[in-house]
Amino acid sequence: MKTLVISSSPREDGNSHVLAQSAIDGTVRAGHDAEHVFLGDYVERMLGNCRHCRRSSDGLCSLDDRYETLLLEKMLPADGIVFAMPLYFYGMPARLKTVFDRLFCYTANSAPQQDQVINGIMNKKVGVVISCEESYLGATQGVIAQFQELTRYLNQDLVGVVVGNANSRGEIVNDPTDPVSAAANLGERLYTSRVTDYRLDTARSNKVWDCSPVGCPDR
Numbered sequence: 344m345k346t347l348v349i350s351s352s353p354r355e356d357g358n359s360h361v362l363a364q365s366a367i368d369g370t371v372r373a374g375h376d377a378e379h380v381f382l383g384d385y386v387e388r389m390l391g392n393c394r395h396c397r398r399s400s401d402g403l404c405s406l407d408d409r410y411e412t413l414l415l416e417k418m419l420p421a422d423g424i425v426f427a428m429p430l431y432f433y434g435m436p437a438r439l440k441t442v443f444d445r446l447f448c449y450t451a452n453s454a455p456q457q458d459q460v461i462n463g464i465m466n467k468k469v470g471v472v473i474s475c476e477e478s479y480l481g482a483t484q485g486v487i488a489q490f491q492e493l494t495r496y497l498n499q500d501l502v503g504v505v506v507g508n509a510n511s512r513g514e515i516v517n518d519p520t521d522p523v524s525a526a527a528n529l530g531e532r533l534y535t536s537r538v539t540d541y542r543l544d545t546a547r548s549n550k551v552w553d554c555s556p557v558g559c560p561d562r
């Protein structure tokens with residue numbers, strides 16, 4: 344499997360980077376390929392009005408940064424994506440939000456790459472690792488709900504979210520809840536973790552784990 348880790352903090356030596364690196368270590372440990380990219384190298388422009396930005400000659404997006412490379416060459420081929428982010432004002436950094444906003448330019452009916460992008464963006468495993476200063480649950484609840492909804496909309500599986508507390512660069516390693524190990528675990532189990540979302544009529548047994556009382560295989 345191919346795992347893409349997208350770091351959205353401008354601090355490439357910051358806390359969410361530590362979590363990103365740990366997720367990479369985990370996914371590599373599980374035998375998967377990993378690639379790590381920094382959003383600042385790809386996304387510089389915000390979503391515009393497609394009627395103005397779309398080139399009249401071929402209908403392609405004219406925003407002159409490397410978003411298209413990120414989307415078509417990095418995100419679409421990945422089996423799983425881990426988004427690493429600092430919490431900014433109880434939400435995701437604007438540069439990361441732009442990744443989702445500009446997806447519209449490639450999935451709209453007027454987009455030449457519509458079929459490629461719609462088919463390529465679905466059915467991925469997604470993880471999110473977040474670094475923030477505040478520990479109360481409400482601080483991250485909004486952005487977690489947003490990831491839940493956008494992965495649902497994109498037909499992706501939100502496998503897990505790791506939250507660690509830190510502010511100064513790198514101090515996340517001192518968080519006693521050990522988000523660094525949790526990020527590694529998320530990366531390691533990105534493709535094997537159980538992700539369920541039942542409906543009343545979902546056929547299922549009364550057991551969650553299919554194993555004997557003395558031992559359960561790792562899953």
Ligand SMILES: Cc1cc2nc3c(=O)[nH]c(=O)nc-3n(C[C@H](O)[C@H](O)[C@H](O)COP(=O)(O)O)c2cc1C
Nearest residue numbers: 352357358359429430431432433475476477509510
């Ligand atoms: C613009 C900005 C907004 C922030 N907003 C919040 C916030 O709402 N809640 C919070 O707990 N921390 C907030 N923080 C703190 C960062 O989330 C925290 O320092 C994080 O560890 C930074 O991650 P990084 O080192 O990967 O950049 C904010 C920091 C910045 C720069």
